[in-house]
Amino acid sequence: MEPDRLRRKRDRIRAEIRRNREGGHRVPTWVLAAILALVLAGWLVLIVTS
Template identity: 60%
Template sequence: MDDSFRQGGEQPRGWYQKRRDKIAAEIARNRRGEHTVPTWVLAATLGLFVAAWVALVVFS
């Protein structure tokens, strides 16, 4: 491992800055109206619909 990493060098700061830039870019996209629904929300919604349909079929 590099000594600069152990002594708090540029590598952790670089990760933090990249993460901060990514969040800022996402906020800017959302403010422009370019927001999208996260994939996990779509998957959870589909799962709920399938579970409700199965419950209707099985318990009817």
């Protein structure tokens, strides 16, 4: 890649990392993990009881 494209790509990656580190997420990670656990548990219950 051209040096200009590499620099822009690197800048975009740095900006994304900075945004991720700042937080401000709409849904906390633990809520997403809990929802995933509930979905997997429900799926497992369906398999075991069928």
